[in-house]
Amino acid sequence: MINKNKLSGKLNFYIIGIAYFIIIPVVFYNSPYILSIIINASILSCISLGVWLTFVIGRINIGQAAFVGIGGYTTAVLLTKFGLSFWICLPLSGIIAALLSLILGFALLRLKGVYFAMITLTLTALMNLVFLNAIFITNGPNGIMNIKRPGALIIGSFTIIPPFGEGNYIPFYYLVAFILVICLISIWRLYNSRIGWIFQSLRQSETLAQSIGINIVKYRIVAYTICGFLGGIGGSLFVVYIQNIFPESFKIVDSIYYMLYCFLGGLDYIFGPVVGAFLLIISFELLRNIQRYQELIYAIIMISVMLWLPNGILSLKFYRTIKIIKEKKIGDLRQKMKKRE
Amino acid sequence: MSLLEVRNLTKYFGGLAAVNELNFEMNEGEMLALIGPNGAGKSTVFNLITSYYRPSKGTIIFRGKNITNLKTHQIARLGIVRTFQKTNVFMDMSVSQNINVAHHLQCRARDWEYFFLSSRAQKEEKAFTESINKILKYVGLLSYKDEKAKNLPHGLLRLLEIAIALAVNPKLLLLDEPFTGMNPNETSKVIKAVKNIREEGIAIILVEHNMPAVMGISDRIVVMNFGNKIAEGKPIEILKNNEVIEAYLGKDIE
Amino acid sequence: MVNQIIVNGIILGSTYALIALGLTLIFGIMNVLNFAHGQMYMVGTFVMYYTYGVYGYNFFIALLVTIFVLAIIGVIFERFFFRRLLYYAKREEVSMLLAMGSALLVENSALIFFGEKRRGIKPIAEGVYNIFNAYIPVQRLIIFLMAILFIIIFLVLMQNTKTGRALRALAQDKEVTYLMGVNVNRVSMIGFAAGAALAGISGAILALIFPIFSGSGTGMSIKAFTMIMIGGAGVIPGAIIGGFILGMLESIGYGLLGGSSTYLVIYFGVIVFLIFRPNGIMGKPWG
Numbered sequence A: 001m002i003n004k005n006k007l008s009g010k011l012n013f014y015i016i017g018i019a020y021f022i023i024i025p026v027v028f029y030n031s032p033y034i035l036s037i038i039i040n041a042s043i044l045s046c047i048s049l050g051v052w053l054t055f056v057i058g059r060i061n062i063g064q065a066a067f068v069g070i071g072g073y074t075t076a077v078l079l080t081k082f083g084l085s086f087w088i089c090l091p092l093s094g095i096i097a098a099l100l101s102l103i104l105g106f107a108l109l110r111l112k113g114v115y116f117a118m119i120t121l122t123l124t125a126l127m128n129l130v131f132l133n134a135i136f137i138t139n140g141p142n143g144i145m146n147i148k149r150p151g152a153l154i155i156g157s158f159t160i161i162p163p164f165g166e167g168n169y170i171p172f173y174y175l176v177a178f179i180l181v182i183c184l185i186s187i188w189r190l191y192n193s194r195i196g197w198i199f200q201s202l203r204q205s206e207t208l209a210q211s212i213g214i215n216i217v218k219y220r221i222v223a224y225t226i227c228g229f230l231g232g233i234g235g236s237l238f239v240v241y242i243q244n245i246f247p248e249s250f251k252i253v254d255s256i257y258y259m260l261y262c263f264l265g266g267l268d269y270i271f272g273p274v275v276g277a278f279l280l281i282i283s284f285e286l287l288r289n290i291q292r293y294q295e296l297i298y299a300i301i302m303i304s305v306m307l308w309l310p311n312g313i314l315s316l317k318f319y320r321t322i323k324i325i326k327e328k329k330i331g332d333l334r335q336k337m338k339k340r341e
Numbered sequence B: 001m002s003l004l005e006v007r008n009l010t011k012y013f014g015g016l017a018a019v020n021e022l023n024f025e026m027n028e029g030e031m032l033a034l035i036g037p038n039g040a041g042k043s044t045v046f047n048l049i050t051s052y053y054r055p056s057k058g059t060i061i062f063r064g065k066n067i068t069n070l071k072t073h074q075i076a077r078l079g080i081v082r083t084f085q086k087t088n089v090f091m092d093m094s095v096s097q098n099i100n101v102a103h104h105l106q107c108r109a110r111d112w113e114y115f116f117l118s119s120r121a122q123k124e125e126k127a128f129t130e131s132i133n134k135i136l137k138y139v140g141l142l143s144y145k146d147e148k149a150k151n152l153p154h155g156l157l158r159l160l161e162i163a164i165a166l167a168v169n170p171k172l173l174l175l176d177e178p179f180t181g182m183n184p185n186e187t188s189k190v191i192k193a194v195k196n197i198r199e200e201g202i203a204i205i206l207v208e209h210n211m212p213a214v215m216g217i218s219d220r221i222v223v224m225n226f227g228n229k230i231a232e233g234k235p236i237e238i239l240k241n242n243e244v245i246e247a248y249l250g251k252d253i254e
Numbered sequence C: 001m002v003n004q005i006i007v008n009g010i011i012l013g014s015t016y017a018l019i020a021l022g023l024t025l026i027f028g029i030m031n032v033l034n035f036a037h038g039q040m041y042m043v044g045t046f047v048m049y050y051t052y053g054v055y056g057y058n059f060f061i062a063l064l065v066t067i068f069v070l071a072i073i074g075v076i077f078e079r080f081f082f083r084r085l086l087y088y089a090k091r092e093e094v095s096m097l098l099a100m101g102s103a104l105l106v107e108n109s110a111l112i113f114f115g116e117k118r119r120g121i122k123p124i125a126e127g128v129y130n131i132f133n134a135y136i137p138v139q140r141l142i143i144f145l146m147a148i149l150f151i152i153i154f155l156v157l158m159q160n161t162k163t164g165r166a167l168r169a170l171a172q173d174k175e176v177t178y179l180m181g182v183n184v185n186r187v188s189m190i191g192f193a194a195g196a197a198l199a200g201i202s203g204a205i206l207a208l209i210f211p212i213f214s215g216s217g218t219g220m221s222i223k224a225f226t227m228i229m230i231g232g233a234g235v236i237p238g239a240i241i242g243g244f245i246l247g248m249l250e251s252i253g254y255g256l257l258g259g260s261s262t263y264l265v266i267y268f269g270v271i272v273f274l275i276f277r278p279n280g281i282m283g284k285p286w287g
Helices: A002-027 A032-056 A064-080 A086-108 A113-133 A170-192 A194-204 A206-211 A216-242 A252-265 A272-286 A288-308 A317-340 B042-049 B072-078 B095-106 B111-116 B119-139 B154-167 B184-199 B211-217 B235-240 B242-249 C002-030 C037-054 C059-088 C093-114 C138-160 C162-172 C174-179 C184-206 C216-231 C236-256 C259-276
Strands: A153-155 A158-161 B004-013 B016-026 B031-035 B057-062 B080-082 B172-176 B203-207 B220-225 B228-233 C128-131 C134-137
Touching: A002 A032, A002 A170, A032 A064, A032 A170, A032 A194, A032 A216, A032 A252, A032 A272, A064 A086, A064 A113, A064 A216, A064 A252, A086 A113, A086 A216, A086 C259, A113 A252, A113 C216, A113 C259, A170 A194, A170 A216, A170 B111, A194 A206, A194 A216, A194 B095, A194 B111, A206 A216, A206 B072, A252 A272, A252 A288, A252 C093, A272 A288, A288 C059, A288 C093, B004 B042, B016 B042, B016 B057, B016 B228, B031 B042, B031 B211, B042 B080, B042 B172, B042 B203, B072 B080, B095 B119, B095 B154, B111 B119, B119 B154, B119 B184, B154 B172, B154 B184, B184 B203, B184 B211, B211 B235, B220 B235, B220 B242, B228 B235, B228 B242, B235 B242, C002 C037, C002 C059, C002 C134, C002 C138, C002 C162, C002 C184, C002 C216, C002 C236, C037 C059, C037 C093, C037 C184, C037 C216, C059 C093, C059 C184, C093 C216, C128 C138, C134 C138, C138 C162, C138 C184, C138 C236, C162 C174, C162 C184, C174 C184, C216 C236, C216 C259, C236 C259
Parallel strands: B031 B203, B031 B220, B080 B172, B172 B203
Antiparallel strands: A153 A158, B004 B016, B004 B057, B220 B228, C128 C134
């Protein structure tokens, strides 16, 4: 039984992996528009993965945009004002965002339910104002512009990664794809390990978790810190992708969208945020001419999903049926192969 | 040295003392029943011992160590585990997953080892699987191993709670009304489980209303009323105690 | 100067208390945080703008129209959005996201209908009083009195009518209320309508002094949440206290700091405050 699952699952991964890493870049080599859509969706997936993790521990996190902003400004400032290499800025943005989540987490995570939602909402609004007012660092309302694409990654005398050209999207595509895959694998590994089960226990009953010896404060903060880290990384990537940042670049509405991607895909599935982000971003671009109504349509989608698909797309019987059919076919195939032997 | 010492334990909610200057002691392997009418403060005592509430006054000493100011999970680590009055399990997990999580304190491997699945972590997970089966057999839930907890009937959920507590490897088990809402069949299952636990040498404090069940299995009984201890002693002594009878049945109208 | 700040704070606080009351009512009876509350305020401002400002009806008639319109919106939300959800939502987050979706829906519909232009309306009274060494425009005094009047009406209705009692019972325990024979669906609908109406009323009143534009909802929603966080969610005195405190803080802030720093300090302060008092001054814990 378990083997069938693994095989059908692995098949899916290979197909998607090949499409993502090989087919799309090759086919759309000269179409920066299409590449940029996938890049956008990929970065959003990373960010939403963080929000997903906070859902796993049972919190409603409307504060992710704050950490995306922190990561973004960290990279922007370090790149433009201090001339640091992007390859240092990227992990540093994640780390600084993570540190802030760590500190804030001690205070915020004591709250649950609506209170946590409201306070994280306030956090996003607060960060926007901080970025607006800390003019000596962030340039205030004028923002930071003309941010260059990543330079080369040189260690010693080896050029590991060549500098990204200005107009060329391909290296950026692979960078983002690589990071997304690493994030996914890490979160997947985390979720399936003992720590993942501890997270789930936090959502279902913190009281019980405490009584069996789980340090709920520690594990809440671990989850929230990872969420912040992912936000920071996402912010850093966005900043070198869009090549500018303003105090309002990442606001409350964005926090809400990250949650929406998680919901659309399905909160019970690690791939949920990825599916949700890709689905919405891609279908959005397909309906390009009605972009004026983007937020309105997102609103309608949100309401519809909540009313009719609250468990997300990946929970649909349709996909389960496909999966079952696949598993049966693989099972039949194996039987045939056994008979031949 | 006694296993557990409760000294002058007091808890005020507003102006009302839910528990008032409670004193009692307990020895290794003993079975103590904590009884009393509704509102006597019994569950509050459990909450105080396991730090879900902070005491207004008093100390709690476990195996010679003052645990009054420790946090709940630290107390669990020392060996005190409780069940709850209102059924508390991980509803969305299966029975075996519930018990698997409860092995948390048995992990010698660090968290990151579990993330990377080091060989030590793998060995432990395997050991846990065997332990899960053993515990399930013990409480009589082995056939429900893969059933989602939310699908289980009330009686079996209470058994699951006990199984979860056992997985933590307690020295002292606090059972909060384990027989509540059970039919006779389920009750006898729980009594059997409790007897098994006693044979392992685990001390138990039992909070209960169900007098027959309590009388038959307890070594000693502490009776509470309105937050105060009104009697203590062997079951036979308690049955004859006038104050106890009064507390439960009220004074004679003369 | 100090007196001016205090007076401004009280006047502002009274209208804010109305908003907070509406929000807390909806949260209390349905355990749903009405994310669209600010948008309902915004609709209130627009209804007032068109009825009184454009079509020239009497201000008080316009006020009644606002109450009517917002009550209908409240009924629609409860009946068609939230009632379905509370039956079978697997997780509680679903209702919150639904509320967010409804907020975006209202805001963007307004944006499409009304555009981005900022509007204003004629004042209803001219002149300024000088009381306690502070300048109080007559209009603001009227605003204050209206807000207080509506708060009192609300409190009286909640305390003395059958529906009011049913709402309070519902906020305490849904099942028991149902078992007592109360038509929970109908009462929830009325509660939501009342909550929306309160937001609309404060919008209609504040339209006299605040700019009217379709994006005004988000900011007011955040303010409403802040009031609830300070005062405590789900309890009426908490809402009133939260509203007045925020009004006062805003007045002090604008007086001393000005501009955007005010809310920076307020938000930061609220976060710190919640560390020490997670449930606000008088709140009921979630769940």
